Amino acid sequence: MSNMNSLELCAGAGGQALGLERSGFEHEALVEIDAAACNTLRQNRPHWNVIEGDLSQFDATSFRGVDLVAGGVPCPPFSKAGKQLGASDARDMFPQAIRIVSETRPQAVMLENVRGLLDAAFADYRQHIATQLTAMGYWVDWHLFNAADFGVSQLRPRVICVALRHEVAEHFHWPVPSLQLPPTVGNLLDDLMKAKGWRGAEAWRMKANGIAPTLVGGSKKHGGPDLGPTRSRQAWLTLGVDARGLADEAPDEDFTGMPRLTTRMCARVQGFPDGWQFAGKKTPVYRQVGNAFPPPVAHAVSAEIALAIEKAAATRLFKRAA
Numbered sequence: 001m002s003n004m005n006s007l008e009l010c011a012g013a014g015g016q017a018l019g020l021e022r023s024g025f026e027h028e029a030l031v032e033i034d035a036a037a038c039n040t041l042r043q044n045r046p047h048w049n050v051i052e053g054d055l056s057q058f059d060a061t062s063f064r065g066v067d068l069v070a071g072g073v074p075c076p077p078f079s080k081a082g083k084q085l086g087a088s089d090a091r092d093m094f095p096q097a098i099r100i101v102s103e104t105r106p107q108a109v110m111l112e113n114v115r116g117l118l119d120a121a122f123a124d125y126r127q128h129i130a131t132q133l134t135a136m137g138y139w140v141d142w143h144l145f146n147a148a149d150f151g152v153s154q155l156r157p158r159v160i161c162v163a164l165r166h167e168v169a170e171h172f173h174w175p176v177p178s179l180q181l182p183p184t185v186g187n188l189l190d191d192l193m194k195a196k197g198w199r200g201a202e203a204w205r206m207k208a209n210g211i212a213p214t215l216v217g218g219s220k221k222h223g224g225p226d227l228g229p230t231r232s233r234q235a236w237l238t239l240g241v242d243a244r245g246l247a248d249e250a251p252d253e254d255f256t257g258m259p260r261l262t263t264r265m266c267a268r269v270q271g272f273p274d275g276w277q278f279a280g281k282k283t284p285v286y287r288q289v290g291n292a293f294p295p296p297v298a299h300a301v302s303a304e305i306a307l308a309i310e311k312a313a314a315t316r317l318f319k320r321a322a
Helices: 015-022 035-044 094-104 120-135 185-193 201-207 230-238 263-269 282-290 295-321
Strands: 004-009 025-032 050-052 068-071 108-114 138-146 157-165
Touching: 004 015, 004 094, 004 295, 015 025, 015 068, 015 295, 025 035, 035 050, 035 282, 068 094, 068 295, 094 108, 094 120, 108 295, 120 138, 138 295, 157 295, 185 201, 185 263, 263 282
Parallel strands: 004 025, 004 068, 025 050, 068 108
Antiparallel strands: 108 157, 138 157
């Protein structure tokens, strides 16, 4: 897969961008409002064109003809953890995403959001989005995936909206979940927990014999670096993890009690490669990690989009030759 490009909206710390990169997309630009996340993107990929600013002020006309417009538009309007105001929420960026699709007219669109968007309460809103995309000449579909289905050690349901030009849609198939179970949290984080020689690491590994609940990044207005609301904390408790906060480093050799995760551990749970460095202090780093789209899921879907684009291009060449 090569010679395909993308424009990414609300890029965050690069979870989706990494997945797209792995699928062969070259990023023409990545738009993100959060300064710390922008610094993370620049630090890891200095050659990426990172545009720091408000999406509502972004003019995408210069990117007309890009192959893929992708984004993880803000989820609070549809989150079960919030008030689920949908289109009435000022943070709803779907209208901006639709505007940018209209300005760029890509071959494909890939928008990620929380599971709550599929609730019956938002049926009319989903139809409104689909109607606008259909009017622009796209086939539109929604699909619910769990990150655990693609090797991520986390129960993280995510809704993905894909819109494709009809000649591309003919070749598109949603990715098939892996039949292989993801590693347990204990096995996934074993080496990181042992980094300072913690003698209780092996017993902890055996106890942490399941996958993680959904990591929650939270907002700038509420909360610090903890692992989510009460239900999430209880789920972490069964895995032997103190979820009331994050640790600065792995447990010491003589540590007793229940360990806390570090931001690096959280990043691995989210599916980030260990080499991906995050900019900022603990709270903004955890917020970047917790709000990210797991790279393996982004790769699974975008790889199918890339394949469909390639097959559509090959079909066009064949018809011309005939």
